[in-house]
Amino acid sequence: MLTGFKTLVRKATALFTSENIMESPLVIPKEKHSLTDNELSPNALKVLHRLNGAGYDAYLVGGCIRDHLIGITPKDFDVVTNATPEEVHSLFSNSRLIGRRFRLVHVTFGREIIEVSTFRANTTIDSSQAPKHDENESLKNKDTARSSHGIILRDNVWGSIDEDAQRRDFTFNALYFNVKDRSIHDFCNGLSDIENKQIRIIGDPRERYKEDPVRMLRAIRFAGKLGFDLEPETAAPIKEMAHLLDHIPPARLFEEVLKLLGSGQGVTTFQLLREYGLFKYLFPDTDAILNSGWKRNDIDPERFVLQGLENTDLRILDGKSTAPYFLYAILLWPSVCLRHEEFESQGLPTTPALHQAATMVLDNQVASTSIPRRFSTPMREIWDLQFRLPKRYGKRAFVLLQHPRFRAAFDFLLIRELSGTELDGLGAWWENFQHAPENQQKDLISKADPRKSDPDAKKRRPRRRRKSNAAKRQSPEN
Numbered sequence: 123m124l125t126g127f128k129t130l131v132r133k134a135t136a137l138f139t140s141e142n143i144m145e146s147p148l149v150i151p152k153e154k155h156s157l158t159d160n161e162l163s164p165n166a167l168k169v170l171h172r173l174n175g176a177g178y179d180a181y182l183v184g185g186c187i188r189d190h191l192i193g194i195t196p197k198d199f200d201v202v203t204n205a206t207p208e209e210v211h212s213l214f215s216n217s218r219l220i221g222r223r224f225r226l227v228h229v230t231f232g233r234e235i236i237e238v239s240t241f242r243a244n245t246t247i248d249s250s251q252a253p254k255h256d257e258n259e260s261l262k263n264k265d266t267a268r269s270s271h272g273i274i275l276r277d278n279v280w281g282s283i284d285e286d287a288q289r290r291d292f293t294f295n296a297l298y299f300n301v302k303d304r305s306i307h308d309f310c311n312g313l314s315d316i317e318n319k320q321i322r323i324i325g326d327p328r329e330r331y332k333e334d335p336v337r338m339l340r341a342i343r344f345a346g347k348l349g350f351d352l353e354p355e356t357a358a359p360i361k362e363m364a365h366l367l368d369h370i371p372p373a374r375l376f377e378e379v380l381k382l383l384g385s386g387q388g389v390t391t392f393q394l395l396r397e398y399g400l401f402k403y404l405f406p407d408t409d410a411i412l413n414s415g416w417k418r419n420d421i422d423p424e425r426f427v428l429q430g431l432e433n434t435d436l437r438i439l440d441g442k443s444t445a446p447y448f449l450y451a452i453l454l455w456p457s458v459c460l461r462h463e464e465f466e467s468q469g470l471p472t473t474p475a476l477h478q479a480a481t482m483v484l485d486n487q488v489a490s491t492s493i494p495r496r497f498s499t500p501m502r503e504i505w506d507l508q509f510r511l512p513k514r515y516g517k518r519a520f521v522l523l524q525h526p527r528f529r530a531a532f533d534f535l536l537i538r539e540l541s542g543t544e545l546d547g548l549g550a551w552w553e554n555f556q557h558a559p560e561n562q563q564k565d566l567i568s569k570a571d572p573r574k575s576d577p578d579a580k581k582r583r584p585r586r587r588r589k590s591n592a593a594k595r596q597s598p599e600n
């Protein structure tokens with residue numbers, strides 16, 4: 123990906139000051155790296171050229187440069203510029219201003235969104251002492267704000283490219299591609315860290331995690347995704363600072379969870395999250411169950427969650443889609459099983475006990491990560507269907523097959539079986555049933571009917587007699 127890389131890194135190291143900040147960026151000319159227009163999104167190039175044409179500076183930054191240098195196909199393209207969000211917005215009719223905490227512009231091309239942000243200044247300094255840039259003349263508290271815990275609540279103070287690089291999270295995310303001469307600018311020695319497969323936070327780790335605790339999650343995400351190690355000083359404060367995640371809005375953590383566990387390296391990332399004591403702040407109930415060692419004949423929580431994540435990883439590897447509700451249904455199933463048992467032991471019948479359990483688990487979870495209703499409803503359906511799939515007699519199997527969540531519930535069932543839950547061949551039965559011709563389907567149903575194999579079953583079933591209207595009127599309940 124890079125040629126003459128070691129020499130470049132040696133030169134770069136010489137440019138560092140004692141604070142580990144480069145005096146000037148290391149510039150890698152186009153002949154020394156393999157990033158060409160062919161690797162870039164044509165839409166991102168359009169955005170860069172339009173901004174440059176209007177007289178602004180504009181660079182590609184972050185994940186797209188990092189991933190390309192590592193040899194991974196970039197997931198999306200982020201642009202950074204010295205134009206303000208309003209100026210960017212006025213240049214693109216297909217754009218919209220988004221965010222309050224971090225204002226930026228989304229430029230939309232069909233399904234692709236190019237995120238355009240404005241160079242940020244470092245706001246660790248008191249705003250009254252902030253360096254004077256044209257835009258900063260009008261600096262007001264509405265542009266920058268911190269919580270009492272030091273967490274950045276708003277970060278909308280514009281700055282220069284050097285300042286922008288210093289306030290990015292990791293060294294390998296502070297690489298800028300200049301489309302004018304196709305050079306890459308490395309402000310924080312990110313290339314050397316890529317070479318050493320290291321994740322290194324820019325600046326003082328404690329200060330940077332305090333400003334934004336989500337950076338701890340991002341560090342783990344990149345460790346999982348890239349297979350890199352956390353540089354020791356970057357790793358050191360995480361366990362003791364993990365609790366700061368309690369101050370992050372649940373909606374933001376929900377988005378992070380999807381990126382952490384739903385992007386192909388779920389198993390490794392889950393293990394790292396637990397190792398660094400972060401998982402507890404995302405899924406407190408699940409974490410408590412895993413730590414307690416609780417298991418039952420029909421569920422081994424750790425095996426089940428790992429199996430679910432592994433299946434999700436494999437699906438992603440195969441280019442198949444995965445649904446966030448499925449991931450969440452997996453992660454919360456051990457809690458649902460535990461609560462269900464508790465409600466049943468209090469005398470509730472199975473189905474109401476399950477509904478109560480689901481409600482309780484979801485209510486507890488949304489204090490940590492939000493779960494939009496469009497996800498919680500299918501999660502409940504998947505859980506509910508686990509209790510309905512064993513009951514296949516009569517017309518039930520055909521009705522279940524038509525259920526909009528049948529496929530997800532069936533996949534869920536297979537994961538339960540794969541993780542050691544003994545369900546008497548239920549997964550294989552449904553597999554056969556789905557693909558069998560109609561006459562064989564009837565055969566399968568009749569074999570699965572418990573009343574056939576146990577002649578007493580029918581007799582034992584208490585028959586519910588419908589009350590006649592006359593009887594209803596006489597009943598003392600009415």
Ligand code: ATP
Pocket residue numbers: 183184185186197198200289290291292295296334336337
């Ligand atoms: P990917 O998109 O592949 O998940 P990414 O690094 O591009 O990875 P984004 O969330 O798209 O991640 O962010 C784009 C860039 O913005 C990052 O590379 C980083 O430079 C900067 N950034 C994102 N989040 C933070 C943060 N919490 N603190 C500081 N800088 C951040």
Ligand code: MG
Pocket residue numbers: 184185186198199200
């Ligand atoms: Mg990105």
